[in-house]
Amino acid sequence: MLLDIEDLTIELPPGAAARPVLAEVSLRVGRGEVVGLVGESGSGKSTTARAVLRMLPEGARTSGSVAVDGEDVLAMDPARLRRHRSRTVSMIFQDPRSAMNPVRRIGDFLTDPLTRVLGLSRRDALAKAVELLASVGLSDPERRMRQRPHELSGGMLQRVVIAAALSTDPDLLLADEATSALDATTQAEVLALLRSVQEERRRAGSGLGTLFITHDLPLAAAYCDRVYVMYAGRVVEQRPAHGLFADPRHPYTRGLLDCSPSLGDDSEPRPIPGRPPSLSDPLTGCPFLPRCARAEAECETWAPVAVPVGGGDGSAGDGSAACRRLELVSRSSA
Amino acid sequence: MIRGLPRRIAGLFATLLAASFLIFAAVYAAPGDPAVLLSGSRQELTPEKLAAVRAEHHLDEPLVVQYGRWLWDGVQGDLGRSFQYRDHVADLIGARLPTTLELVGYATVFFVVLGVGSGVLAALRRGWVDSAVVGGTTLAASVPAFVAAIALVSLFGVRLGWFPVTGQGEGLAGRLHHLTLPAFALALSALAVISRVTRQAMAEAYASDHVEAARAAGQSERQIVVQHVLRNALGPIVTMCGLVMAGMLAGTVVVETAFGLSGIGSLLVSAITTHDFPVTQAVLLLMVIGYVVVTTLVDLVHPLIDPRVAPGGQPRSKPEGKTT
Amino acid sequence: MTTLTAGALIPVRVRARRPVPVMIAGGFLALVVVAAVCAPLIAPHPPDAVDLSASLAGTTPQHPLGTDASGQDLLSRVLYGARSSLLAPLALLALAALLGVTMGTVAAWRGGWVDTLLSRVTDVMYAFPGLLFVVLVIAVFGDGLTTSIVALGLAYAPTIARYTRSLALAERSQPYIDAYRVQGMGGTRICVRHLVPNLAGAIVGYLVVLFGEGLMSLATLSYLGFGAGSPSIDWGLMVQEGQDAVVQEALLPALVPGTAIAAVVVAFNIVGVWVSDRLGKGR
Numbered sequence: 001m002l003l004d005i006e007d008l009t010i011e012l013p014p015g016a017a018a019r020p021v022l023a024e025v026s027l028r029v030g031r032g033e034v035v036g037l038v039g040e041s042g043s044g045k046s047t048t049a050r051a052v053l054r055m056l057p058e059g060a061r062t063s064g065s066v067a068v069d070g071e072d073v074l075a076m077d078p079a080r081l082r083r084h085r086s087r088t089v090s091m092i093f094q095d096p097r098s099a100m101n102p103v104r105r106i107g108d109f110l111t112d113p114l115t116r117v118l119g120l121s122r123r124d125a126l127a128k129a130v131e132l133l134a135s136v137g138l139s140d141p142e143r144r145m146r147q148r149p150h151e152l153s154g155g156m157l158q159r160v161v162i163a164a165a166l167s168t169d170p171d172l173l174l175a176d177e178a179t180s181a182l183d184a185t186t187q188a189e190v191l192a193l194l195r196s197v198q199e200e201r202r203r204a205g206s207g208l209g210t211l212f213i214t215h216d217l218p219l220a221a222a223y224c225d226r227v228y229v230m231y232a233g234r235v236v237e238q239r240p241a242h243g244l245f246a247d248p249r250h251p252y253t254r255g256l257l258d259c260s261p262s263l264g265d266d267s268e269p270r271p272i273p274g275r276p277p278s279l280s281d282p283l284t285g286c287p288f289l290p291r292c293a294r295a296e297a298e299c300e301t302w303a304p305v306a307v308p309v310g311g312g313d314g315s316a317g318d319g320s321a322a323c324r325r326l327e328l329v330s331r332s333s334a
Numbered sequence: 335m336i337r338g339l340p341r342r343i344a345g346l347f348a349t350l351l352a353a354s355f356l357i358f359a360a361v362y363a364a365p366g367d368p369a370v371l372l373s374g375s376r377q378e379l380t381p382e383k384l385a386a387v388r389a390e391h392h393l394d395e396p397l398v399v400q401y402g403r404w405l406w407d408g409v410q411g412d413l414g415r416s417f418q419y420r421d422h423v424a425d426l427i428g429a430r431l432p433t434t435l436e437l438v439g440y441a442t443v444f445f446v447v448l449g450v451g452s453g454v455l456a457a458l459r460r461g462w463v464d465s466a467v468v469g470g471t472t473l474a475a476s477v478p479a480f481v482a483a484i485a486l487v488s489l490f491g492v493r494l495g496w497f498p499v500t501g502q503g504e505g506l507a508g509r510l511h512h513l514t515l516p517a518f519a520l521a522l523s524a525l526a527v528i529s530r531v532t533r534q535a536m537a538e539a540y541a542s543d544h545v546e547a548a549r550a551a552g553q554s555e556r557q558i559v560v561q562h563v564l565r566n567a568l569g570p571i572v573t574m575c576g577l578v579m580a581g582m583l584a585g586t587v588v589v590e591t592a593f594g595l596s597g598i599g600s601l602l603v604s605a606i607t608t609h610d611f612p613v614t615q616a617v618l619l620l621m622v623i624g625y626v627v628v629t630t631l632v633d634l635v636h637p638l639i640d641p642r643v644a645p646g647g648q649p650r651s652k653p654e655g656k657t658t
Numbered sequence: 659m660t661t662l663t664a665g666a667l668i669p670v671r672v673r674a675r676r677p678v679p680v681m682i683a684g685g686f687l688a689l690v691v692v693a694a695v696c697a698p699l700i701a702p703h704p705p706d707a708v709d710l711s712a713s714l715a716g717t718t719p720q721h722p723l724g725t726d727a728s729g730q731d732l733l734s735r736v737l738y739g740a741r742s743s744l745l746a747p748l749a750l751l752a753l754a755a756l757l758g759v760t761m762g763t764v765a766a767w768r769g770g771w772v773d774t775l776l777s778r779v780t781d782v783m784y785a786f787p788g789l790l791f792v793v794l795v796i797a798v799f800g801d802g803l804t805t806s807i808v809a810l811g812l813a814y815a816p817t818i819a820r821y822t823r824s825l826a827l828a829e830r831s832q833p834y835i836d837a838y839r840v841q842g843m844g845g846t847r848i849c850v851r852h853l854v855p856n857l858a859g860a861i862v863g864y865l866v867v868l869f870g871e872g873l874m875s876l877a878t879l880s881y882l883g884f885g886a887g888s889p890s891i892d893w894g895l896m897v898q899e900g901q902d903a904v905v906q907e908a909l910l911p912a913l914v915p916g917t918a919i920a921a922v923v924v925a926f927n928i929v930g931v932w933v934s935d936r937l938g939k940g941r
Contacts, residue, residue: 050550053550055546055549055550081552082552082553082554083552084552085549085550085551085552086551086552086553087552090551091547091550091551093543093547093550095543098542098543098544099543099544099546099547100544100547101544101548101561101562101565101566102544102566102641102642103565103566103569103639103640103641103642104561104565112553112561113551116553116557117552148641150641150642164551349781349782349785350785352778352781352782352785353782353785353786356782356794357794360794360795360797360798361798363798364798364799365799472924472927472928473920473924475927476870476874476920476923476924476926476927477920477923477924478874478877478878478881478919478920478923479878480877480878480881480894480897480916481877481897481916481917481919481920484897484901484904484912484913484916485913485916487904488904488909488912488913491904492904492905492907492909493907493909499904499905500905580787581787581788583787584786584787584788584789584790585788587788587789587790587793587882588878588881588882591881591882592881592901602793603882603883605797606793606796606797606801606884607801607883611797614794614797618786618790618793618794618797621787621790622785622786622787622790625785625786625787626785
């Protein structure tokens with residue numbers, strides 16, 4: 001397994017938060033696999049991605065493990081950690097404009113990892129950088145090299161960021177809302193680019209794992225192989241994408257899907273009542289309880305635990321959901 | 335940068351014209367006969383003498399014509415004659431300007447090195463180093479230059495005897511030796527300003543997302559500090575250094591007086607106490623020109639260091655809205 | 659929003675009401691004010707009592723802070739000097755605030771040529787670095803404490819005007835202003851009765867910060883011989899009178915008033931930053 005997060009819990013210092021930022025999160029990404037991670041703001045999906053790079057909140061205490069290629073990230077020494085961050089894993093941030101140093105040229109941004117990590121000469125790095133820019137579909141790459149971030153559009157910049165992220169041939173790509181800041185057509189282009197990179201690497205036999213973080217569940221279901229849904233620092237459901245979309249098991253997942261209207265569906269979009277809990281709300285029992293239509297008294301004391309769920313047709317599947325009334329949900333929806 | 339240039343230059347000249355007119359016309363704002371003021375009121379004034387002063391300064395002509403004449407002469411290097419020294423003002427200033435410029439240059443080295451250094455230190459080493467630097471700069475910013483001058487002379491000149499208390503010194507080493515205490519007194523409050531600006535700019539650069547992104551890409555902290563934090567903080571630091579240095583010309587008035595240095599700052603003080611008006615006007619004009627020109631230059635250089643700033647000092651419009 | 663920074667997660671801790679340095683600085687300033695008011699009661703000697711036999715005496719039981727060249731008791735003179743050194747900046751700020759707040763409010767309220775005039779005047783004023791504008795006024799009108807105060811008042815006014823203008827522009831768009839207008843209240847009345855009083859907190863905070871600077875500027879002018887003249891007792895003037903004794907290794911005559919200036923300015927800066935932080939809140 002390329003990425004294997006096991007029972008990861010991240011707690012802030014006492015007094016800073018009433019509940020863990022992440023609670024018993026387990027998540028896996030295999031080689032060549034695109035895994036979606038979906039949730040509202042503050043659900044812990046970015047914290048999970050950052051934990052893969054061991055970029056933890058200040059003063060945080062962790063338990064559980066984060067293993068990449070079998071090696072525990074949380075136990076790496078500083079030099080190993082830098083190599084891990086620069087070679088094994090690449091991260092793409094939501095806003096390419098703030099992720100790039102505004103005073104440095106595009107060329108510097110691209111050649112830096114090439115010379116620093118791959119040890120290329122300045123000359124080779126420049127040639128490789130131009131090649132990379134062309135490969136992500138930027139026109140006139142030589143000129144782009146001399147430009148600064150403010151001279152490029154958001155979509156172009158995100159291509160540059162992707163080019164830089166791929167330049168060191170990472171095994172794992174963390175795309176943190178990589179397309180959320182872009183308009184619809186640019187978003188489609190960037191997704192197509194990521195997909196083609198994925199295909200290329202699959203053909204080359206060195207599968208690239210991608211953790212695709214988004215708040216857009218339909219997008220994740222359409223783009224990813226498997227999807228994890230997070231709520232209040234917990235994974236509430238994880239399923240193969242098609243199963244999740246066709247037959248969501250956790251009430252929260254169902255609620256998320258009901259929020260977004262789809263074409264040919266006459267039903268009104270139904271927002272989930274209430275708001276997600278903040279870090280200062282202590283949680284006992286099921287975190288989704290206050291917003292759940294199926295909640296009952298026992299849910300208040302139920303410690304969430306992942307229950308295996310099968311496919312929509314009643315066959316055994318490879319997913320799980322953390323809901324006490326799961327059987328009821330699946331029976332009533334079936 | 336080229337686009338904003340003509341407007342900046344036009345603005346520069348407009349400001350200089352207004353300021354020079356203020357300096358020139360101030361004589362007429364004074365109560366009484368400007369001829370009395372222009373002749374230096376300590377002297378015995380006979381009607382003939384007043385008439386001579388009137389003729390010399392063309393006081394019977396309209397104010398604007400007089401101003402034009404003064405400015406035209408000034409541009410050609412003729413700033414009139416001093417009443418006190420009976421010398422050409424230009425010669426007086428020419429003889430004293432090197433001392434003042436050396437003093438400002440030396441002080442600039444002090445405040446840039448120590449100010450930026452302590453600011454960087456405070457930003458990199460949080461905790462007691464940071465508190466010490468912040469406390470020290472609060473103190474340094476609150477001590478007037480003349481008090482600092484006396485304290486420095488008392489300690490390093492009189493008590494410890496490390497530095498000479500009077501005189502100008504011979505040769506480069508000697509001059510530097512003599513100018514060390516004055517330069518430090520002049521640099522003290524500037525040092526505090528630069529230290530704070532540096533610390534603040536570094537802290538802001540540290541908090542930006544691209545530093546986080548660089549860390550995520552596995553850059554070492556040293557690289558992050560050099561390529562991202564220092565590099566991005568450079569714009570405000572350089573700008574502030576330029577502005578502070580420009581303002582130092584005025585600061586020499588106090589420091590040169592305190593140390594008995596013979597520069598244009600002390601010349602201005604003695605010109606005012608002896609009612610030597612042509613010298614007063616000329617020194618004021620020179621200092622204002624120096625200040626305005628340097629600040630304009632700083633404005634023009636800023637976009638070269640920081641591409642986020644458009645020419646003319648306006649920050650570029652924000653990038654297209656990011657969705658949350 | 660996907661990036662959860664550590665800072666966003668940590669709730670803002672309730673800040674200590676008054677930090678220790680602010681308490682110390684405030685207490686010190688209160689002490690200085692009391693000392694200035696009670697100078698005749700607590701000064702051990704008359705401030706102008708000349709005693710040539712005690713010229714440049716160091717610290718003695720009779721003269722705890724020593725004497726100057728004419729044998730005048732430095733402690734007494736510093737205590738009396740506090741009066742003019744504190745009152746003069748107050749007068750200067752009162753003048754500057756009156757001019758500046760009026761100019762700034764009118765510029766923000768009326769806009770148009772008043773606003774343009776303010777920005778032109780400010781531009782020209784800002785072309786004179788440091789105290790040079792004040793020096794020009796003194797060169798023309800002669801030296802003296804009054805001239806210094808008026809000149810500094812004029813020099814500070816544009817800065818205060820700019821600040822007031824920015825505050826007043828924001829305040830003017832508040833709904834309550836429109837409400838008064840709808841009731842038919844005149845512009846002047848709204849400004850004087852409602853707008854300016856609502857800005858007062860922020861402006862006072864700003865003035866406290868300026869006080870230290872004003873004290874420093876006035877002391878500098880006195881030191882240069884442009885401010886308070888010889889018979890009066892002023893800290894800046896005392897430094898000038900005392901500096902000749904420094905080469906004779908008598909440091910107290912210059913250092914005692916110099917330290918007084920520095921200490922009061924430090925205290926004002928510490929208190930000023932705190933006050934303007936608090937009064938500036940909510941905008």
